[in-house]
Amino acid sequence: xxxLLESGPGLVKPSQTLSLxxxxxxxxxxxxxxxxxxxxxxxxxGLEWIGYIHSSGSTYNSPPLKSRLTISADTSKNxxxxxxxxxxxxxxxxxxxxxxxxxxxxxDYNFDFWGQGILVTVPS
Amino acid sequence: QSVLTQPPSVSAAPGQKVTISCSGSSSNIGNKYVSWYxxxxxxxxxxxxxxxxxxxxxxxxxxxxxxxxxxATLGITGLQTGDEANYYCGAWDTSLSASVFGTxxxxxxx
Numbered sequence: 441x442x443x444l445l446e447s448g449p450g451l452v453k454p455s456q457t458l459s460l461x462x463x464x465x466x467x468x469x470x471x472x473x474x475x476x477x478x479x480x481x482x483x484x485x486g487l488e489w490i491g492y493i494h495s496s497g498s499t500y501n502s503p504p505l506k507s508r509l510t511i512s513a514d515t516s517k518n519x520x521x522x523x524x525x526x527x528x529x530x531x532x533x534x535x536x537x538x539x540x541x542x543x544x545x546x547x548d549y550n551f552d553f554w555g556q557g558i559l560v561t562v563p564s
Numbered sequence: 565q566s567v568l569t570q571p572p573s574v575s576a577a578p579g580q581k582v583t584i585s586c587s588g589s590s591s592n593i594g595n596k597y598v599s600w601y602x603x604x605x606x607x608x609x610x611x612x613x614x615x616x617x618x619x620x621x622x623x624x625x626x627x628x629x630x631x632x633x634x635x636a637t638l639g640i641t642g643l644q645t646g647d648e649a650n651y652y653c654g655a656w657d658t659s660l661s662a663s664v665f666g667t668x669x670x671x672x673x674x
Contacts, residue, residue: 486667487665503662548615551601551654552614555608556607556608
């Protein structure tokens, strides 16, 4: 069974950088044809995909966040991370990491394993 | 802003059936696989359906998925109190170059 666990500060000051890490157990982030994703959920709202790092090391970021976002991996620790610059209160959300598999090889992703989520607050 | 539209809520009595629609466009549902997720409040989403109509191991056959054109549907039969949750559809959007999710539907068991 694959397990993911998010970690990082729960409070980030405006204009600073939000940094989160996802530690993966039960699978290697470098093996298989999987993408390791970040997804967030604003309080009481729906899900918003942020981006991923593929097992090959390539990354793909959501266009609206692309200019502020960096997703990277530490393969020695089997972890991947998110850094979001210049945060505002609008970045306050529960952040999830999740594994995705591309069913067809043409961006047909389904998110089969999720972390428990971590609440990050940016005060206004 | 979600590009996949779902009804805000559906409800039915225990043992009954509910269906949840997910409306998109040719840039997402019309040409990509749809997945469905169940999110019990306070917990992470859980994959229910992938590739339009396939169930992961451990998901009961009370849950089913279908797709026609630019819309998809999740069906839940034999409704149970444990099915009370928010349900989201998801797909890749080729115009946005992003994974997108539906607006979410709250299922209430009366």
